[in-house]
Amino acid sequence: MTLASPAQAATSLAVTIRNLNKQYRAAPHPAVNNISFAILEGSVLALLGPNGAGKTTTVKMIAGLVLPTSGDVDILGCNVFSQRAQAIAHVGAVLEGARNLYWRLSAWENLLYFGSIRLVPRRQLIQRADELLALFELTAHKHQPVREFSRGMQQKLAIACSLLHDPAILLLDEPTLGLDVKAAKTIEEIIGYLASERRKSILLTTHQMHLAEEVAHDIFVMNEGVQVVYESKESLLKRFDMQGKIVDVELSSSPAEETLAQLRSAFPSVDQQMNGGIETLSYSSHNQQEMLTFINTVDTLGCRIDNIRYRRPTLEEVFLTLTEKKTT
Amino acid sequence: MKWVQILVAEARRELHRSVAYRLEFVADQVLFILGFLLLSGLFYILSDGGYTEKQQLMSLVGFITWRVADGVILRSVSTIDEETQWGTLEQIWLAPIPPRLVFFCRSTIILVSYMLRAIFIAAILLLSLRLTIHFSISMFAVFLLAQFGVIGTAYILMGLQLAFKRTVSLTLAFTTSLLFVTGALAPIEHVYWLTIAVRFLPLGPGIHLLQAEIEQPLSMIHLWLSNEGIWLVCHSIVYLVLGQIVFAWGERYALNSGHLGQY
Ligand SMILES: Nc1ncnc2c1ncn2[C@@H]1O[C@H](COP(=O)(O)OP(=O)(O)O)[C@@H](O)[C@H]1O
């Protein structure tokens, strides 16, 4: 795989990481094992992987918060480790699980503090802080202590604080972790807006494939510190699309245990789940005939079929296939 | 000009923090006032009336100086501990300036904040014990110099906290023991080895000089020409330099082991 991201060509690189390794002292295995990738200017790269894959360590190395055992990170042409101040001036980061804010202080005081230590000139800082509060719909809570905020509001403010110096690059480690569906949706929209309207280059790590599927251009999947896949989202989904489509058979009521057992013996990989309150049987195959047989069997077993849909696999299903293959 | 902006930001943060923690803030002052009154009463009883006004003043000056140092060191170390949990420490490391500059400004603001509290505590104690003190410029100079050495000490302990984490209770034990071993409260002349050791300990020479000035006021010129004055200057410089070295080492260690954030 070449360093230039597979998504598009001819744009310049915002972040380049080369042969990055991290072995924590006293850890049995390297947390990050020789990975390389690039983030194009104005694009979103989703770094995916199960717990302990090395995502957070990678993000922190890019931000210069963890020193690698070997390898390099360049941010808009500046090396993070040898030209820290210049490189870091282009970066905003919201790290995983942490508050990233002073809870006892108000939203406004947080903005002023973090803008000041980033050396944003005062007049500009006040103007930006107000703009960001308005953009994130927090103006009404400007002088409220952050600890009284909901998780979603806190996360929005943390992102606002990381944008005060108008960085070209934004690193978001699990930005929707622990948020309710509505708040997660808002964060998702913000990320989309920042990438498409503000041309930010964004690296995000997430467990929520839905988020990556919505906003990412490129996908980097890692597991146990090593690269599993590095590809544009489109081509990754297309590749899996060619390996097979999925048919969702929606039923009007839950099938009996017995029926399900019979179905499973004929089609071991059938997946039963509730999809938005609708009982759904999913089956994946590259063979059209086999799919028809599946639908027929469901029908002859006496299940009442409401709807039949063919679709591509979701990123989540692709991700599970990829990481399972790797671990087994 | 960078540091002015950071100094202002730190001052503002400290002010808002004090307001947010106002109950704790008031309780803290009351605790120290009552603590000193209690100890001083105890000394009075134990010494069977031999606890003179001069000795009371010496204890008071020692106590107040220690109180400021205790505040500066403890707050500097616990701020690193808390902010590691909060993730705000990593945000400080994401600023395009050396973090030790932020922490120097922070320690300076903490120092000013504790000096203001000390003035308040001292005033109340002087009034309630009916003592008067002849405060001189040279005493203030000695006090400030001693506190610069304390900032150096805070840097050393912050470096250790960065590297090893969970050093706050050790730091607390350390600052508390300083109250007794430096002779801040009660004279230590009867323990010979301690009188030697205290010259090297943080705060030791400063408290010694301040108490000597109660006994016999010194002019600025005499102060800087005395062996003790020169020793204090060297002592503070050595602690400041040591602080920078240990802090830099701790920072490096934390960057290698991922200790800037929660893990
Ligand atoms: N500071 C640290 N010290 C030692 N080991 C660590 C540290 N941080 C992470 N690890 C280990 O490194 C591996 C990768 O962790 P992490 O980067 O947090 O993965 P992820 O974010 O993908 O869950 C894990 O096995 C974790 O236990």
Ligand SMILES: [Mg+2]
């Ligand atoms: Mg993580």
